[in-house]
Every structure is written in structure tokens, then in C-alpha cells.
Amino acid sequence: MPHNASHSVQHDVMHSLYANHHNWLYTWIRKRLDSQYDAADLTQDTFLRIHAKQNAATIKEPKAYLATIAKGLVCHFYRRRSLEQAYLELLATQPESFVISPEHEFIILQTLEEVDRLLNALPDQVKQVFLLSQIEGKKYQQIADEMHLSLATVKRYMKQAYVKCLILMGDDVFE
Template identity: 65%
Template sequence: MPQNADPRAQQNAMHALYSDNHSWLYTWIRKRLDNQFDAADLTQDTFMRIHSRQEADKIHEPRAYLVTVAKGIISHFYRRKSLEDAYLEYVALLPDPVTRSQEHAHIVLQTLEQVDTLLNDLPHNVKKVFLMSQIEGKKYQEIADEMGLSLISIKRYMKQAYVQCLTLMEDDFFE
């Protein structure tokens, strides 16, 4: 929280923002989602995100600000749902003894979400090279030939992707 911010003013501004706009935001989100429960969750997530930033007293256009924050949260929701659906489709293809517990599924989904975020942070060619190597199982020379790049560039891209992965793993380890 900024040094000069008055906690009481913050609390009052957040309360006013919430009470004046909760129903409106819920309705706005509900029109964009498949069910009311997800809409209720994402509405709360939007207010929680704003509350955590502790800048409610600086918002001049509340609805525009709420929509901007909510759009990011909705985008994240759909990206996570897409990953979850793909994982569930994959698990459905496995024989029953391979099926894991709910806890294991949650851990896998959380990991997939982190990998997705990591990959989206990589430059396009680095991401493409990494996926061709790790998902498609292609050798570095095959990738170089297919993309019209030098073998050294492919190795450099892979190193960049691995460093990003290790950074993610290190961040998780020390949390």
C-alpha cells in the first residue's frame, strides 16, 4: 500500500465500489459465461484482485476499470478451462488403473497452467521450437530444417526455453 494511503479511505472506497457495482458486474460477467456459479466466482475474483492492489480510492471510472480487470480474469478462466478439458480428454483415453486421484488431477492442471503461462511468455520462435522438440519429439536438426534456421539457433532457443522452465521450477521451490 502506498505510504500516504489512508486505510480507512481504502476500506470505504472498496466498500462503495463493491456495493455500487457488484450486481452490475455479475450481470456483465454472467452474459459472457456458461453458468451463474462461474460468474459469481469470477465477480468475486475481480473484486479480490482490486482489493489486493489497494487502490480502490484512485479509480475514477469504476465500471470501465472493473470490465478491464474482469476481462483479464475471464481470459485466464477460459485458458485454464481449455487446459483442463484437454487434460480430461487425455485421461479419459487411459485405462482405468492409470486414472489418478482428484488431488493428482489438480496438481497436474496447476502445472499445465504454469507451463502454459511460461510458454506464452516466450518469444514466438522459442515457443515453437520448444513445442516441436518436447511435444512432437523432433530432433534439433529436423526443427532447423523445417523452420529454415541454423542448428545453433535451435540450440539457443531450446536453452532459452529450458532456462525459463528452470526459473519457474526454482520459483516454485522457494515459495
């Protein structure tokens, strides 16, 4: 099939998918969010993801597929909101002379989101060990005692977390 013909088919399928499922998807997302504007954005983002993958023609169960993508976007939305709220609460405890520009605030929030994604990619115990060390400042032996792990296991978990961090940093550096 010539490129223009396949593009036209993809466009028609995407248009049909959007026309047939936009309203129910918006309603589905709206029930999970407290803002009609956020629901509209996530509904659009759901269709944009499909459009970007150019796989609309291969979707067999559109409602299930759309709901799966939307569910991930809603989870990401709430996780990001939680991170932003924690960050704003931390900022509120700082002296008034401590001012961050909107650009730096954006960079900090993006970084927090990356760290959150990194941590959620780690196994639960590795994540817990890493947080106890890096956030709470506990020594490896304290963590081992608290979690009933060997010191060698704590060190192995920390190495695993650091390697994951370095891999992600390398991905960003080389992109």
C-alpha cells in the same frame, strides 16, 4: 493519516466501488461465460484483486479498470478450462486400471497451468520450437528445417525456453 483512518477510507471506497459496479460487472462477465455461478465467482475475484492491492482509492475510471481485470480473469478461466478438457480427454484414453487420485489430478492441473503460463510468456517462435521439441519429440535439425531457421537459432531458442523454466522452478523452490 493514522493507519485506522486510511484503512477506513479504503474500506469505504471499496464498499462504494462494489455497490456501484457489482451488478453491471456481473452482467458483463455473465455475457462471456455459460454459467451464472462462474460469472458470480469471477465477479467476486475481480473485486478481491482490487481489495488485495488496496488501490481502490486511486482508480480514476472504475468501469474500465474493472473490465480490464475481469477480462484477464475470463481469459484465464477459459485457458484453464481448455487445459482441463485436454487433460480429461487424455485420461479417457487410458486403461481403466490407470486411476489418478483427486489430489494428484489437482497437482497435475496446477502444473499444466504453470507450464501454460510459462509458454505464453515466451516469444511465439521460441514457444513453437520448444513445443516441437518437447511435445512432438522432434530433433533440433528437423525443427530448423521445418521452421526455416538455422540450427544455431533453434538451439538458442531451446536454451531460452529452458532458462525460463529453470527461473520459474527456482522461484517456486525459493518461495
